[in-house]
Amino acid sequence: MAAGSVRRPAGRRLALLLVGLLTVVGWAGAQGRAPAAALEVPVEQVVVGDEGYAVTAGPGDRLERFPVEVLGVLHDGGNGFPLVLVRADGPFIERTGGVAAGMSGSPVYLATEHGDALLGAIGYVFPNADHRVALVTPIADMRAADRGWPPARVEVPGYGEAVPVATPVLLSGVSTRAAALLEPLFGDARVTPLPVQLSGTAPADADAAFRLEPGSAIAVSLISGDVQVSAVGTVTAVEDGRLLAFGHPFLGSGAVALPFVPAYVTAIVPSSEVPFKLANVGARVLGTIEQDRPTALAGRLDREPPTVAVSLSLLGSAGEQRYAYRVAADERLYPVLVATGALQLIDRALGATDGGFAELAWEITLRGGERVNLLEQVNHPSDIALAAAQLAGGPLAVLAANRYRGADVERVSLNVRLDDRQRVASLEEAVLESEEVAAGDAAHVHLRLQPHRERAVVRTVTVPLPSDLAGEVTLLIRGGAVPRATGDLELDEKEIDAPRTFGELLDALRSRVQASELVVEAVTEDGELRRLLRAPFPFVVTGHERVELSVLPAEDADAPLGAEPQRDAEQDGGATDGTDGR
Structure with missing residues (x-):
């Protein structure tokens, strides 16, 4: 009209x-x-x-x-x-x-x-x-x-x-499966990303001719590069270098710094629920969305916001593959966005949804130049890609949620080593060699572990006992990624060496227990929790056990109990390599 x-x-x-x-x-x-x-x-x-x-x-x-x-x-x-x-x-x-x-x-x-x-x-x-x-x-x-x-x-x-009006999250180069990881971002928003769909990337020369005006389409970019995730909406007004769009919130995050780029509508698809636009997404950053408020997105033109650069290296049977993408530098978003990009790229490399083992190595660089390096493993019986991707965002989530200061993550370098074998063993039984041990000596614990579809393995670990430890002690034995099972025990502290500063938090990340480690912790009669041993294994350890130990003062022991060499044996009587704490 x-x-x-x-x-x-x-x-x-x-x-x-x-x-x-x-x-x-x-x-x-x-x-x-x-x-x-x-x-x-x-x-x-x-x-x-x-x-x-x-x-x-x-x-x-x-x-x-x-x-x-x-x-x-x-x-x-x-x-x-x-x-x-x-x-x-x-x-x-x-x-x-x-x-x-x-x-x-x-x-x-x-x-x-x-x-x-x-x-x-x-x-x-x-x-x-x-x-x-x-x-x-x-x-x-x-x-x-x-x-x-x-x-x-x-x-x-x-x-x-x-x-x-549903803001369609138009995805280029990313699967619907990977997009499911984004759902937590919309959990409290007043907008549902409906529908999740594939889109394309606009030709390089299209952006040069794009004109921004009321009614034109834009895309708010969450991820760009080898993976793209953008939300498409419409411009309401452009004036004095400012922009208003959407007419409702996107994620409802308040003050934000999200890049917006051109969007090019290719079709509008009728639907019984809500019709929806399909669009290709451009690469030229037009400006920054600065407010994600109840009534609108408000932004500034010709201002490019900071982003987090992510490099991902995948090493598997097909050799090494390298990828790069950028995510919004918002601590409320980047843990999920890094994981979303990782899932899509791991899926692309594997070409199938199957079980296996993955070892992840991170180097996280903060804007002040400080770096955090850490290592972790995961095994999954049916979907190693999803398990590895969810793990990929874990350290970033810890940094984003810390209560000490802004983490200011600048770069994330992630190396993922993939193995299609199931490298996991469950802890089935733990038996003390002696139920009475002198303080300052060591307790020997015989463990029976069941690897995936292999013969059970019996290993003995040597647990050093501090000289100031005495009385009735409960030893909690578990895999590194297994939650501590305290049962009816009352603990004075539920976390060992809880960080009190941002620096201590970084140190805790660097030294955190890995899934392929066996952890032995002691709970004293007073409810004190003390970690006694971290022992590396060549597979992810699952399950937990507990044993009761009487720790005698050294002067009350009949004879000193020296540490014996570690003994390992398979269930059929054969020998295996030893494993000790680090």
Whole structure:
């Protein structure tokens, strides 16, 4: 519907706010182009029957204009700001099947005697209902961008529940399986990434011709490089080097620093739940989204935010493969984003979902130049790629959640060694050679371990006892990645040498227990927890056991109990190599 063909109801005057010329560039003479001079409609002056149009990018990046009519105003939807109920119409909406995911942020204009005036942006739709009906977030509330939190659902009498227009997470080079790792990021957001789908990468020369204006599509980039993850929405306004988009939150993270890039709509797919856009994503950073607020995303043009550089090396039967990608430098996001990229690339290397063993080595560089190196292992019976990817984000999650200071992660170098064999053994039994041992000497513990589909192995580990340890002691024996099983024991401290500073936290990461280690800890009569032994094994150790030991004062022992050489034997009587603590 052309702007000149829209008329307001006769006899009604509308107060308008002239906000000046929008700083936009666009297609001169294009059919769907938004007005050059923007009048704003105060929502208090909107009445049922007002007519206008919305603008959004359609297939081929043509700006499409479609008619809208006001059906009602929700002055108090429980979300802290009003919403305007509209019905969309016209040939374009008929072709798309209704208001689509990816149209969030599409500017809506009403016709007045002074010209077309900006009402706000499409922000909510009604899944599994009339897809022509939508809710508009007022432009004044988008500009505030810091008011009350919008509800997950808004109840509209006669129409049911509305939810924010689903922001499709358009994925290039990443599987739906890997995208599932992103779900925790949306757990508290008022937006559901619906649907998760594959997209493409725009040709390199496309970005040079991209023009940013109201109605054009943009992608907020979470991961770029050999893996890409972006959320596509629509620009509402561009003015004075600032941008407003989406008409609702993305992740709802408040202050952020996320790059946004061009998006190129290739198709709009009708759906019984919510229609959705498909888009290719560009590479040129247009600016930074700085606020992810209840009513809008707000950003600044020509400013590129910091990111975390990730290099991933995979070593397996096919040799070494190297990849690189960048993730948003937001500690609320980068642990999951690093894991998501790792899963996609490990899947690509393996070419199948199967069990196996992986050893991961990290070098994490902080912005101050400090480095954290650590090693860990994991085994999984059916999906080693997923297990390794989830582990990949673990140290970053520890850094992100620390209570001492910002970690300021700058680079992550991750080397993953993959083995399709099951390298795991369960701890089946632990027996003390002697139930009474003198303090300062050593206890010998015979262990029976069951490797995967191999003969059981019996090993003896020598556990040194501190000279100040005495009385009845419980020895807890477990694999390094197995949670401590204390049963009915009451512990004075549940963590050994808990870090008290950021530096101590880094040291704890560097020296943390590995899954391929056997850990022996003592619980004293007073509930004190002390670690006595970490013994490396050539496989991941699972399971736990406990034994009761009487530790005698050294002067009460009949004879000194010297440490004996470690003895190893397979169940059938053969010998194996010894294993001792480090």
